[in-house]
Amino acid sequence: MTIDDDDQRVFHNEKSSTYWFPKDEDEQQRLTGNYMRDFKKGVSVLDVGCSSGIWIMDMITDYPNCTYHGCDIVDTTNKVLKLNQFTFSYANVITGLPYPENTFDFVNLRFFIFALREEEWPRVIKEIIRVTKPGGMLQLTESDITLEEGISSVYHSVKRAVFTACKSRGQNPQIARELEKLVLENNNNDRFEYKYIKKICVGLYRSIVTLV
Numbered sequence: 001m002t003i004d005d006d007d008q009r010v011f012h013n014e015k016s017s018t019y020w021f022p023k024d025e026d027e028q029q030r031l032t033g034n035y036m037r038d039f040k041k042g043v044s045v046l047d048v049g050c051s052s053g054i055w056i057m058d059m060i061t062d063y064p065n066c067t068y069h070g071c072d073i074v075d076t077t078n079k080v081l082k083l084n085q086f087t088f089s090y091a092n093v094i095t096g097l098p099y100p101e102n103t104f105d106f107v108n109l110r111f112f113i114f115a116l117r118e119e120e121w122p123r124v125i126k127e128i129i130r131v132t133k134p135g136g137m138l139q140l141t142e143s144d145i146t147l148e149e150g151i152s153s154v155y156h157s158v159k160r161a162v163f164t165a166c167k168s169r170g171q172n173p174q175i176a177r178e179l180e181k182l183v184l185e186n187n188n189n190d191r192f193e194y195k196y197i198k199k200i201c202v203g204l205y206r207s208i209v210t211l212v
């Protein structure tokens with residue numbers, strides 16, 4: 001470990017590497033986003049389409065000081081675990097969420113690719129922006145289905161079948177690629193200014209959007 005005496009920043013000492021940024025806690029905060037600091041203090045979090053509540057359970061393990069709300073069209077939440085900081089509500093995100101405007105610091109929407117018709121996405125994005133506080137964040141995570149031509153494996157046949165099933169339901173199996181555009185086009189008449197978006201693509205697209 002190497003410490004820069006002037007400002008006490010900590011750097012790696014791997015001689016073969018030219019990497020010159022610090023590796024200390026401040027740097028991890030910078031890379032991860034300052035909101036992690038707020039999560040430790042406690043913020044209000046909504047998981048739309050929470051299903052069993054698995055994402056919330058993971059979050060509670062890491063950030064027990066936050067307040068968690070989850071909603072879904074069915075209640076399949078885990079009834080064995082009693083989580084004090086978690087409240088479930090029935091809700092259909094297409095017709096509207098049962099929360100006032102500007103309620104949550106962080107809103108998570110994950111794996112709706114097989115839940116929404118293509119034309120329903122703009123309404124849903126508007127609705128989750130509505131319930132997010134100014135300065136809050138949205139996290140959108142969707143898988144992506146890419147079709148490679150001319151490959152005849154079972155895996156590719158299954159992908160083609162899923163692609164066709166989505167299309168027959170009016171769903172877009174490649175909606176993940178549209179997330180950034182959807183947020184930009186549906187930000188409630190510029191009530192929020194779009195500030196930052198991050199995309200990670202490993203068969204999965206994730207956008208983290210900060211609203212001001």
Ligand SMILES: C[S@@+](CC[C@H](N)C(=O)[O-])C[C@H]1O[C@@H](n2cnc3c(N)ncnc32)[C@H](O)[C@@H]1O
Pocket residue numbers: 048049050051052054055071072073074091092093094109110111112115116
């Ligand atoms: C594939 S599961 C994903 C569950 C969870 N978000 C996760 O990432 O583990 C999709 C969930 O969305 C819910 N869902 C589908 N359509 C919905 C809607 N219009 N409004 C709210 N929830 C919905 C389903 O009931 C299901 O629990």
